[in-house]
Amino acid sequence: MALPTAAPRPFIQQQNLVEQVADYLTQAIIQQHFLPGERLSEVQLSRDLGVSRAPVREAARLLESRGLLISKPRRGFFVRALNAVELEDVFDLRLCLERHAIHRLAERYTPEAQRALKQQVEVLCEAAAGNDGTRRIEEDLQFHRLMLHYAGNERLLRAFDDLTHELRLCITLITKTHEAPDTIATSHYKLLDALDSGSPAACREAIDYHIGVARKFVVKGVGETGDSSDE
Amino acid sequence: MALPTAAPRPFIQQQNLVEQVADYLTQAIIQQHFLPGERLSEVQLSRDLGVSRAPVREAARLLESRGLLISKPRRGFFVRALNAVELEDVFDLRLCLERHAIHRLAERYTPEAQRALKQQVEVLCEAAAGNDGTRRIEEDLQFHRLMLHYAGNERLLRAFDDLTHELRLCITLITKTHEAPDTIATSHYKLLDALDSGSPAACREAIDYHIGVARKFVVKGVGETGDSSDE
């Protein structure tokens, strides 16, 4: 079984303009080069990137389906801005997906899965020790991707990936929540311990706590900035 | 709170070629005018529909994001074919979403929600009495949409809608499973009873049974036809 990666791509980067533009836009949005609510001009983007408008439009539609952009007819594309309610919904859905996943995973917990998850926690801890907040988030998400992956439902994993794209919209908020590296480590080891125990109740408790902490931090953050996607 | 509809649209129907093409393609796929695995030619479609290739491409990308089409680079778009495993995954995710939804709904079960759901069951029963299998499925899905809607998490509803698009891929399979109208009625009334009781355990049992029945029928059907999306 092939391990999932955050951005699976072919070995030789073919000249696929749509994907390249989509990657560029995604990175630009995550790094807040385009602010929430900001309008993206197709002509300007195509000028800046040196391509025509067609790939830009298709990439924008792709990002729209991922919830990073919103299109308004005859007005163009806008960077999505999550308000507090939408963010609560995102975390509620994440809880829904991960509860199910950890339950499924506990039913089929293989040594391979155990090994992979443990290794990823170590990678995550290493990342958490450094200063790159974005990398810490990505390694954290990758741990959860692995959980979903070994849960054995590809469709569930896709739903999770769709959700994480929206989570990345407020990645700067998350990176600001400096948790101590050992806190992160213990928080994830609790998940592994619950899986080792094989108890559904323990798994549920662990994942509820885990996501509850993340949710609390982020929702508090968005409440402070007063982010909103209202018209 | 506005009721959700399958296709909420503004009062004045704008001429939006992309959406029109997307609707056409969706219907054509659901009605099996395009068979699973079949290749869709952009030029042929644009000729048939009397539009240029640009709207066709964008509509196809939209349907790809909904899981109805699959694009292969430099090869074009193909109608997605779900194999048995993928279909199992779809129903597993549906179970995940609806368990969560009915749980959330039980926490905030308003008389308005109760009334709307009860009314929809009546509409469904009426549809089940008729001969239009597709309409029966749509009314059934609409009942579940209402559940998700009143559960109060828009993002959860979106995930469900994404999933139902894939469910429609094998709608002909589902329509073939002629359940008796009163079976359908009692099956849905059990959900309402569970919600009335307010017991999480009863809700979970009801939804598990409900989706389990649907899953059994469809997975059995796909096993018989030997549908597959392998190369």
Next chain:
DNA sequence: CGATTGCCGACTGTCGACAGTTTTGCCACA
């Protein structure tokens, strides 16, 4: 002085065209 209306610029929606690639059909050859 404030509200309304008409105009202007910019932009999106859509189109036809070209280049490179994949598929198909055919023919030569074993």
Next chain:
DNA sequence: TGTGGCAAAACTGTCGACAGTCGGCAATCG
């Protein structure tokens, strides 16, 4: 008869262009 290769056809990816539409600004009217 089966197979390999070559050429033509068809198709996708990308591009630039045109028309209709939207938002903003200014001139006009009350």
